[in-house]
Amino acid sequence: QQQVKQSPQSLIVQKGGISIINCAYENTAFDYFPWYQQFPGKGPALLIAIRPDVSEKKEGRFTTSFNKSAKQFSLHIMDSQPGDSATYFCAASIPGGKSTFGDGTTLTVKP
Amino acid sequence: DSGVTQTPKHLITATGQRVTLRCSPRSGDLSVYWYQQSLDQGLQFLIQYYNGEERAKGNILERFSAQQFPDLHSELNLSSLELGDSALYFCASSVGDEGNQPQHFGDGTRLSIL
Numbered sequence: 001q002q003q004v005k006q007s008p009q010s011l012i013v014q015k016g017g018i019s020i021i022n023c024a025y026e027n028t029a030f031d032y033f034p035w036y037q038q039f040p041g042k043g044p045a046l047l048i049a050i051r052p053d054v055s056e057k058k059e060g061r062f063t064t065s066f067n068k069s070a071k072q073f074s075l076h077i078m079d080s081q082p083g084d085s086a087t088y089f090c091a092a093s094i095p096g097g098k099s100t101f102g103d104g105t106t107l108t109v110k111p
Numbered sequence: 112d113s114g115v116t117q118t119p120k121h122l123i124t125a126t127g128q129r130v131t132l133r134c135s136p137r138s139g140d141l142s143v144y145w146y147q148q149s150l151d152q153g154l155q156f157l158i159q160y161y162n163g164e165e166r167a168k169g170n171i172l173e174r175f176s177a178q179q180f181p182d183l184h185s186e187l188n189l190s191s192l193e194l195g196d197s198a199l200y201f202c203a204s205s206v207g208d209e210g211n212q213p214q215h216f217g218d219g220t221r222l223s224i225l
Contacts, residue, residue, distance in 0.1 A: 043203075096208075
């Protein structure tokens with residue numbers, strides 16, 4: 001059963017634009033919501049993460065927002081650059097270690 | 112560089128065979144996680160070890176087993192291999208045993224079953 005639904009599956013954005021990726025979850029036991037960036041041939045790398053007691057967290061051009069009532073969280077990439085072209089995964093973890101990942105979003109930033 | 116080392120990078124074998132994938136966690140990390148990434152199923156959590164003990168289990172097949180050794184490195188054993196086991200296998204590590212901590216991923220082992 002898919003517990004974390006990620007959308008869109010793919011995204012094309014012009015350089016300088018805003019990239020937005022959304023995730024929705026079902027299990028209210030999740031208490032940690034990280035975002036990972038993966039380049040071809042590499043493992044996922046932690047980009048930013050948020051916990052349910054925070055509504056928004058920003059690190060540079062990357063912002064993640066959390067809506068507990070809607071059971072949704074999102075990633076915004078401001079001023080998107082060609083170097084941001086990668087696959088992005090959202091994930092959700094329960095206490096005790098088990099993580100569930102979304103299916104990924106392939107982002108292409110056109111120059 | 113995440114500090115997590117996985118070997119080998121590529122592995123080609125035949126159906127019915129057995130292979131062992133190895134992972135060395137980041138210095139200071141006590142937890143090791145194993146994931147399977149295939150084209151049609153994304154990243155699937157397999158199993159977690161913390162300081163040598165199994166801590167959480169995901170969608171790991173009975174043909175697969177793992178262990179974490181006293182030096183904290185971990186091995187994932189895959190036996191009676193099937194074509195559908197072809198995938199990228201990632202190891203990640205974190206400091207503690209709770210899920211709400213950053214996980215640092217290695218660059219994976221690509222397993223191809225012929």
